[in-house]
Amino acid sequence: NAGVTQTPKFQVLKTGQSMTLQCAQDMNHNSMYWYRQDPGMGLRLIYYSASEGTTDKGEVPNGYNVSRLNKREFSLRLESAAPSQTSVYFCASSDSGNSYGYTFGSGTRLTVV
């Protein structure tokens, strides 16, 4: 099983450009999450989706939008990228009936210049 797949792995954007980070999971999990991790810091929750058709803001949602396209896919969109959004973005999924917590993707390293 692939688990959680994120694309792209690396991206460089100019200030003001837009882009969408893609995330897909093949574990039939109900919930999906987007986190960002800045150098030397822990992960901060941007948005999450408890189940298909629902999304909610996390700790740092400003400047981002999300779409839970179906049960498998959860995308994160930056409408107008800013240098402050330079970070590593991680997607994760979980199943409330699973006792093993979150499964994370390998991350997208985004640089905004």
Added chain:
Amino acid sequence: LAKTTQPISMDSYEGQEVNITCSHNNIATNDYITWYQQFPSQGPRFIIQGYKTKVKNEVASLFIPADRKSSTLSLPRVSLSDTAVYYCLVGSSTGGGNKLTFGTGTQLKVEL
């Protein structure tokens, strides 16, 4: 959400046992304690989870006292490959829409 406090960093040598303690004074009745491991340039990886007493798997042990206000992750006979950041999280259920909060974690460095 219960806040956790853990040491910023720890150093150890290969073959030693490492114990990382996490404080979570405000843990709620329904909260579980979960530990993750993160290597550079990778997403966090689940290590172990527990509710009370002791839990053990092939990677680590988790000790939780009766009051559940702290927990200790024990890594037996560490190797260089155990160098990573270890996060302690507290939350209800195991995910399912609950917003688990990651702190800055504990940077474990293992040397020869």
